[in-house]
Amino acid sequence: MTALRARTLLLTTLPALAAGGLLTGLGVLDAVHAALLVVVVAAVVYVWRTLEEGEDAGWPPVPEARRAGARNDVSELGWATFTRNGAVGNRMRARIVALAAARLAEHGVDLGADGPGDRAAAERLLGPDVVATMTSRGEATRAQVERWLDAVERLAPPTPDPDGRHAA
Numbered sequence: 299m300t301a302l303r304a305r306t307l308l309l310t311t312l313p314a315l316a317a318g319g320l321l322t323g324l325g326v327l328d329a330v331h332a333a334l335l336v337v338v339v340a341a342v343v344y345v346w347r348t349l350e351e352g353e354d355a356g357w358p359p360v361p362e363a364r365r366a367g368a369r370n371d372v373s374e375l376g377w378a379t380f381t382r383n384g385a386v387g388n389r390m391r392a393r394i395v396a397l398a399a400a401r402l403a404e405h406g407v408d409l410g411a412d413g414p415g416d417r418a419a420a421e422r423l424l425g426p427d428v429v430a431t432m433t434s435r436g437e438a439t440r441a442q443v444e445r446w447l448d449a450v451e452r453l454a455p456p457t458p459d460p461d462g463r464h465a466a
Contacts, residue, residue, distance in 0.1 A: 306347045307340065314339040385437035394443065395432055398424065398450045405453075409433070424449040 317339075318332035327335065379390045399409040407419040409429075421429045428449045431442045438446075 310343040311340045
């Protein structure tokens with residue numbers, strides 16, 4: 299609270315308190331109504347002074363940076379899951395493929411590589427049907443996506459070698 303606000307509150311409350319005490323002493327108001335009078339007068343004057351000074355509390359600024367996985371991302375992803383014809387939407391497909399690629403990268407396998415060694419390693423870890431449908435350009439069905447997610451979920455993190463490196 300600034301000094302001006304404290305001064306305003308003090309200079310408002312003391313006279314209102316004196317007026318309430320005087321009216322109670324004269325028998326015009328009972329104690330409850332006198333206390334209520336003090337509170338109402340203090341509140342009105344305080345709000346009036348605050349508006350007069352032009353102070354505006356305002357809303358806190360909206361955060362500009364969006365965190366990955368925040369509530370709005372979950373909502374958007376939910377709406378983008380399936381297209382009108384029941385196929386999996388491109389955004390959902392890209393998110394699952396990125397998840398699979400990240401999990402495969404932990405094992406030293408590049409899902410997007412053209413080399414036969416990486417594809418064979420990906421098929422060994424996820425299954426040939428999962429890799430085939432995940433890397434194809436065709437529309438994916440709900441059942442295929444469930445198989446993709448199950449395969450990625452089953453893919454355990456790599457176990458460290460005794461030298462501290464990860465073994466695939």
